[in-house]
Amino acid sequence: AQKITQTQPGMFVQEKEAVTLDCTYDTSDQSYGLFWYKQPSSGEMIFLIYQGSYDEQNATEGRYSLNFQKARKSANLVISASQLGDSAMYFCAMNRWHTGNQFYFGTGTSLTVIP
Amino acid sequence: NAGVTQTPKFQVLKTGQSMTLQCAQDMNHNSMYWYRQDPGMGLRLIYYSASEGTTDKGEVPNGYNVSRLNKREFSLRLESAAPSQTSVYFCASSGLGTGAHQPQHFGDGTRLSIL
Numbered sequence: 001a002q003k004i005t006q007t008q009p010g011m012f013v014q015e016k017e018a019v020t021l022d023c024t025y026d027t028s029d030q031s032y033g034l035f036w037y038k039q040p041s042s043g044e045m046i047f048l049i050y051q052g053s054y055d056e057q058n059a060t061e062g063r064y065s066l067n068f069q070k071a072r073k074s075a076n077l078v079i080s081a082s083q084l085g086d087s088a089m090y091f092c093a094m095n096r097w098h099t100g101n102q103f104y105f106g107t108g109t110s111l112t113v114i115p
Numbered sequence: 116n117a118g119v120t121q122t123p124k125f126q127v128l129k130t131g132q133s134m135t136l137q138c139a140q141d142m143n144h145n146s147m148y149w150y151r152q153d154p155g156m157g158l159r160l161i162y163y164s165a166s167e168g169t170t171d172k173g174e175v176p177n178g179y180n181v182s183r184l185n186k187r188e189f190s191l192r193l194e195s196a197a198p199s200q201t202s203v204y205f206c207a208s209s210g211l212g213t214g215a216h217q218p219q220h221f222g223d224g225t226r227l228s229i230l
Contacts, residue, residue: 033216033217035216035218037221043223043224045205045207045219045221047218047219047220050216052216091157091158095217100163100165100169100171101145101163101209102163103148103160103219105158106157107155108157
């Protein structure tokens, strides 16, 4: 079974500090994609960052970086210099082509940035 | 840029009524998806369509049917609504190309209440 685990239901971080949101995954595929999405209180799902299983370097997008440790099957999201607008739910997801391009989502982590 | 458009945004139904949620994307994506999101449970896949002409069950298909009308449109139908189907429904689409895995793009969601 393919599975995404996010073990932190809620996290707090001081404004301007960095925070790491954990994500582990389980798959026997060699090729897969890992994604992080942000869901603010307004409800929309916003794509943040992508890491391919064959990518040797960790992905970065502005203040977001993905700490990819393939042997440990982890894909943690790092947010640097947190801002109040970063307060939201964050979902980790995995994509596999072999099952019809399905995506598998974790249960999410609620991040609160404290001024 | 419209992206993924869902209609309606809000709907209240009585138990036993039927309705269809509409979804259209203008990104020429092959794959489309329907999810439901309940508090504390993340996103659960109802049905998906890897490409035009195919549909498959996801994690929670009972009580729902789908139609991939064409490449752009993917509708979700509740034949006989039940209170347990009260949820926020998201439609998403994704490209299916060679090379990098493509992220999902989401609609704004439909808040559905069954009384």
